[in-house]
Amino acid sequence: MRAFVIEQLKKGTVQSGRAVPKLESGEVLVKVSHVALNPTDWKHLDLVGNLDSTLGCDYSGTVESVGEGVSRLKVGDKVCGVVHGGKFPQRGSFAEYLTIKEDFAMVVPSGMSEADAATYGVGFCTAAMVRRAEARMGESLLARRSEMQLTHQFLVSGGSTSVGLFTLSLLRQLGINSIATASPHSFDLVKSYGADHVVDYHDKEAAIKEIQKVTGGGVVGGLECIGGDDNFNLSVRAFGEEGGQLTTLTLIPDDAIKLRREVKIDRILLYTVFGYSFEFLPGKPHLPAIPEDKAWFIEFVKRAQGDSGLVSTTKANPVDLRQGGLEGINEGLDLLRQNKVSGKKLVYKVEQ
Ligand SMILES: NC(=O)c1ccc[n+]([C@@H]2O[C@H](COP(=O)([O-])OP(=O)(O)OC[C@H]3O[C@@H](n4cnc5c(N)ncnc54)[C@H](OP(=O)(O)O)[C@@H]3O)[C@@H](O)[C@H]2O)c1
Incomplete structure (x- = not known):
């Protein structure tokens, strides 16, 4: 062959x-x-x-x-x-x-x-595997579903990635509200896959402010699809005071762990x-x-x-x-x- x-x-x-x-x-x-x-x-x-x-x-x-x-x-x-x-x-x-x-x-x-x-393939199965990571970190997202239906509470950093689009679609089916980051040219696409709100990631400080405002004080769960110091910084700071669980697809920088101890971070590898x-x-x-x-x-x-x-x-x-x-x-x-x-x-x- x-x-x-x-x-x-x-x-x-x-x-x-x-x-x-x-x-x-x-x-x-x-x-x-x-x-x-x-x-x-x-x-x-x-x-x-x-x-x-x-x-x-x-x-x-x-x-x-x-x-x-x-x-x-x-x-x-x-x-x-x-x-x-x-x-x-x-x-x-x-x-x-x-x-x-x-x-x-x-x-x-x-x-x-x-x-x-x-x-x-990889994108779909990885998006589904986020539930595995959450279980490993100790708290099922579904247990917080009613709270998460109140506003946009789950962050998808990299909403227009393959994994991001599948994740948004799966979250929508679970009845969980989501907020995603993407470039403006991807906003309509990301919304059509289920994001309730989309934020431009290029100005990180403005993006964090917008996420905090739209979610009424920060998210309680998230998926970091892109990785690297800047994106982790955004994802971790998008959480509310009580923190929560962030799943990632890439290596976790030490700074991200130190920045917000109340945000648990776990990496999955399909x-x-x-x-x-x-x-x-x-x-x-x-x-x-x-x-x-x-x-x-x-x-x-x-x-x-x-x-x-x-x-x-x-x-x-x-x-x-x-x-x-x-x-x-x-x-x-x-x-x-x-x-x-x-x-x-x-x-x-x-x-x-
Ligand atoms: N650990 C695992 O098992 C696992 C599994 C799957 C994938 N991965 C890794 O996860 C990453 C994503 O994979 P993928 O296939 O889903 O990606 P992909 O579809 O190739 O990602 C392309 C998208 O990345 C977006 N993007 C680039 N920089 C961004 C940023 N700073 N913030 C938000 N979005 C940004 C672009 O969005 P715009 O055009 O809207 O800017 C573009 O639509 C890769 O590094 C991959 O190797 C790991």
């Missing part, structure tokens, strides 16, 4: 004659239809990936064959979701075929296009949902397996898939369907590297 492989760091090439991944027990073989790009893909290609591994996490496709013990999925099912790309020769999605445990693959709702379905220990940063100790994250994910996939699941009730990211198939992916990775992608998902049809 053909696959987009990390040939050297910073150099990804499409290689022919790669072995089709072998089915293991409990897995399905998926003929990939479309793939979507995430920042993690270029970060793996340039920085933390393993040579000779297949890049890519998000996919949609059709089940081609099933392994021993598979009971929920069958040949011909349309599926989508996330695989752990950039670390293993046989696991990435930027390829004609991939294998995935059936527990981790979501059945695509009928009527959904394969291009839209490909967006329910890859822990696969349930094994792995080397995340080259040369550093392996991250341990987190069985609770895997158990959560298996239950989540069941709730998310199919005609009545969360995939069907949660809007796809806006799709920018690009030309070029697997060969076009380098161009898309470059746009992401240069922060030139705003409020949309770059999607490629895998030509076969």
Whole structure:
């Protein structure tokens, strides 16, 4: 088969004659239809990936064959979701075929296009995983739902990111009010995904003032999608006097912890949902397996898939369907590297 492989760091090439991944027990073989790009893909290609591994996490496709013990999925099912790309020769999605445990693959709702379905990968699953982080920090957001219905109480810093748009849509379904940061050109989009109020992040002091005013004294929960000192400073200072819980997708700067001790901060890393220990940063100790994250994910996939699941009730990211198939992916990775992608998902049809 053909696959987009990390040939050297910073150099990804499409290689022919790669072995089709072998089915293991409990897995399905998926003929990939479309793939979507995430920042993690270029970060793996340039920085933390393993040579000779297949890049890519998000996919949609059709089940081609099933392994021993598979009971929920069958040949011909349309599926989508996330695989752990950039670390293993046989696991990435930027390829004609991939294998995935059936527990981790979501059945695509009928009527959904394969291009839209490909967006329910890293962004969607990470947005859902925020609930896991909150449980770990000690307080479920749902327990404070009635309080949060009073005003705009949950901050999404980076409302127009892929994770941000899915988070806003999920919050709306939970009945939780949200306030998001974005550029003015993204305001309408972010509102259409569920934000009650949107604030321009470019002037951080003005943004903090506006958040404090609109929420009547600060938020009680939040998600930091962007990271870095300035954005953490904004997120932490957006909280009210009593503090609360801030989930983040990136490294937590020491200053953010010191600034507001009453704001608990926890980082999530989606890859822990696969349930094994792995080397995340080259040369550093392996991250341990987190069985609770895997158990959560298996239950989540069941709730998310199919005609009545969360995939069907949660809007796809806006799709920018690009030309070029697997060969076009380098161009898309470059746009992401240069922060030139705003409020949309770059999607490629895998030509076969
Ligand atoms: N830990 C994990 O498991 C995990 C999972 C998923 C993603 N991530 C990481 O989370 C980050 C976001 O990923 P993504 O795929 O959701 O991003 P994305 O869709 O590629 O993000 C693009 C958006 O970033 C927004 N943006 C840039 N700077 C901003 C700022 N200072 N404040 C608010 N918004 C800003 C832009 O908004 P405007 O155009 O409106 O300015 C643009 O729409 C990446 O660093 C990614 O690697 C981590």
